[in-house]
Amino acid sequence: MAAISREEVAHLARLSRIEMTDAELDHLASEMGLILDSVSKVQAVADQDIPPTSHAIAMQNVMRPDVVVPSLTNEETLSGAPAREEDRFKVPQILGEE
Amino acid sequence: MALNYDQALEKYEPTLGLEVHVELNTNSKMFCGCATEFGASPNTQTCPVCLGLPGSLPVVNAKAIESSIRIGLALNCSITPFSRFARKNYFYPDMPKNFQTSQYDEPICVNGYLDVTIDTDEGPKVYRVDIERVHMEEDTGKSLHVGGATGRIHGAEHSLLDYNRAGIPLVEIVTRIIPGTDKYAPEVARAYVAELRDILRSLGVSDVKMEQGSLRCDANLSISPRNSGTLGTRSETKNVNSLRSVERAVRGEIIRQANRLESGERIIQETRHFQEESGETRSGRSKETAEDYRYFPEPDLLPIVADPAWVEELRVALPVKPSIRRKKLQEAWGVPDKEMAAMINAELLDTVEETVALGAEPTKARSWWLGEVSRLANEKSVEPTSLIQPSEIAEIIALIAAGELTDKLARQVVEGVINGEGNPSMVIEKRGLKVVSDDSSLMVAIEAAIASQPETAEKVRSGNIPAAGALIGAVMKATGGQADAAKVRELLLKHLGQA
Numbered sequence: 358m359a360a361i362s363r364e365e366v367a368h369l370a371r372l373s374r375i376e377m378t379d380a381e382l383d384h385l386a387s388e389m390g391l392i393l394d395s396v397s398k399v400q401a402v403a404d405q406d407i408p409p410t411s412h413a414i415a416m417q418n419v420m421r422p423d424v425v426v427p428s429l430t431n432e433e434t435l436s437g438a439p440a441r442e443e444d445r446f447k448v449p450q451i452l453g454e455e
Numbered sequence: 456m457a458l459n460y461d462q463a464l465e466k467y468e469p470t471l472g473l474e475v476h477v478e479l480n481t482n483s484k485m486f487c488g489c490a491t492e493f494g495a496s497p498n499t500q501t502c503p504v505c506l507g508l509p510g511s512l513p514v515v516n517a518k519a520i521e522s523s524i525r526i527g528l529a530l531n532c533s534i535t536p537f538s539r540f541a542r543k544n545y546f547y548p549d550m551p552k553n554f555q556t557s558q559y560d561e562p563i564c565v566n567g568y569l570d571v572t573i574d575t576d577e578g579p580k581v582y583r584v585d586i587e588r589v590h591m592e593e594d595t596g597k598s599l600h601v602g603g604a605t606g607r608i609h610g611a612e613h614s615l616l617d618y619n620r621a622g623i624p625l626v627e628i629v630t631r632i633i634p635g636t637d638k639y640a641p642e643v644a645r646a647y648v649a650e651l652r653d654i655l656r657s658l659g660v661s662d663v664k665m666e667q668g669s670l671r672c673d674a675n676l677s678i679s680p681r682n683s684g685t686l687g688t689r690s691e692t693k694n695v696n697s698l699r700s701v702e703r704a705v706r707g708e709i710i711r712q713a714n715r716l717e718s719g720e721r722i723i724q725e726t727r728h729f730q731e732e733s734g735e736t737r738s739g740r741s742k743e744t745a746e747d748y749r750y751f752p753e754p755d756l757l758p759i760v761a762d763p764a765w766v767e768e769l770r771v772a773l774p775v776k777p778s779i780r781r782k783k784l785q786e787a788w789g790v791p792d793k794e795m796a797a798m799i800n801a802e803l804l805d806t807v808e809e810t811v812a813l814g815a816e817p818t819k820a821r822s823w824w825l826g827e828v829s830r831l832a833n834e835k836s837v838e839p840t841s842l843i844q845p846s847e848i849a850e851i852i853a854l855i856a857a858g859e860l861t862d863k864l865a866r867q868v869v870e871g872v873i874n875g876e877g878n879p880s881m882v883i884e885k886r887g888l889k890v891v892s893d894d895s896s897l898m899v900a901i902e903a904a905i906a907s908q909p910e911t912a913e914k915v916r917s918g919n920i921p922a923a924g925a926l927i928g929a930v931m932k933a934t935g936g937q938a939d940a941a942k943v944r945e946l947l948l949k950h951l952g953q954a
Contacts, residue, residue: 368747372544372546372747372749373546373553374546411539411752411754411758412752412754412757412758416757417757417758417759417760418757418758418759418760419514419515419757420514420515420516420517420520421488421514421515421516421517422517422518423481423482423483423516423517423518423519424482424483424488425482425483425488425489425490426483426487426488426489426502428489428490428499428500428501428502429501429502429503429506430499431496431497431498431499434498434499434501434506434618435498437508442601442615443497443599443615444496444497444498444617445497445498445599445615445616445617446498446548446551446615446616446618447613447614447615447616448548448613448614448615448616449613450611450612450613450614451547451548451598451600451611451614
């Protein structure tokens, strides 16, 4: 019983701009299906008395005061950039011609 | 033939909703301590958190939470007892993390409203704009598109990213559908954004500068055939960066959509960009493929549980609502509705108030700011307040009242201050603009005028008072406009035996 279809995996890959071969899509669909199956087992056990959990530890209101701390320099910021121009990150074409 | 606005409204009803994004004026960013100053050199207000580097962890800015709650309270919202951040996933280089930290199903404020008044054919009418939610998120980086014909994203060869703005606290205020606006949809949209801006300004939570992008409006608009009881497909117009543009964008979209439907085409659900020059909108990314954000709770940020006692403290400390403040000012100044509206529309109410607070008479303060200063500002295409200070206008008004300047001289003083010649007293000193009020020097000029126009002088002597105008003119000319014309007239008539 596959909880996620091959098409759905292909869709997610497209959204994430990850190129995948047919073999990879097949493999991931079954693997992600297994993960979802496992999660649904947890869901079956969790009853009304267990609230959904988004965080491992139940904490709240952790904040910082509105104080400026030094940033990285421009050089440091761009040090990992694959390409740069005019002190900015250079990225490939975003949209093609209309 | 293309439908115009009135024809479009005869056949179709518009449905309007608005989303406003406001950049908070905190010192540091939403989730890290980087500075938020506008105009810094590119990528110098960035750190591992706002660049989304692996292993970095965000921590929320307490001041941003406080500002968001205050905005919600000022908009009559409920503050939710439990609020969480969520990741909005999308692949686009304006967010280096590949997601924007936002709020999804658990926003910090919900269910508010804002009343706005507009002029209709039947007189002033109040529209209640219901606020669905106020949520917190972060701003994106700025893109510069290189290559291609117009610097637009379409056809650009590559793009350059500056992440100084990425992570600046942003609050999004979303209205429900605003019912019954009909042909007034453009005016209601404008009035809502104007009123919202005034409220945000009074709260001191944002610079609210539309032209700098610290306040941005997206207009959601659809139309449907009259009495059809259905809703049409909506478009979302972005890039609307002035109050006037809000009105124009809504109007333009109504006309565009009506004409599309008339010619048998369908409306596509999409993002459109307002074009300042033409007043039209242009297609952006198509929403039909773009909207798949896969929101999920942000695991790196903890939920916000606002203490009710704190919320009450913030509620009690809210400033007076701008609408109430305006009413009080109008009463105190005794200004007619029309003049009040002119000050508000020109965005000079605060400035006039400041000038009055410095001792100027309200009608004088109003007429200088809306008259001479606005005229000069228009010529230079700048804001009136960037040219001259309220204190300087107050000083000039005081000098006129004391008889040391005439209106004409005062205009020269204003011009001098604007040209950077210093404060009013320095300009008066440098240009020698004092009113000539000592009688003996005026008499010299009067006698000279009589000597050069003996026939005119004779007419006045024989009782033709209006003829004195030419002589007064000559004296004013001789004194470089620095004499008080009433005083000249008095002395002249006396000299010629007519007073």
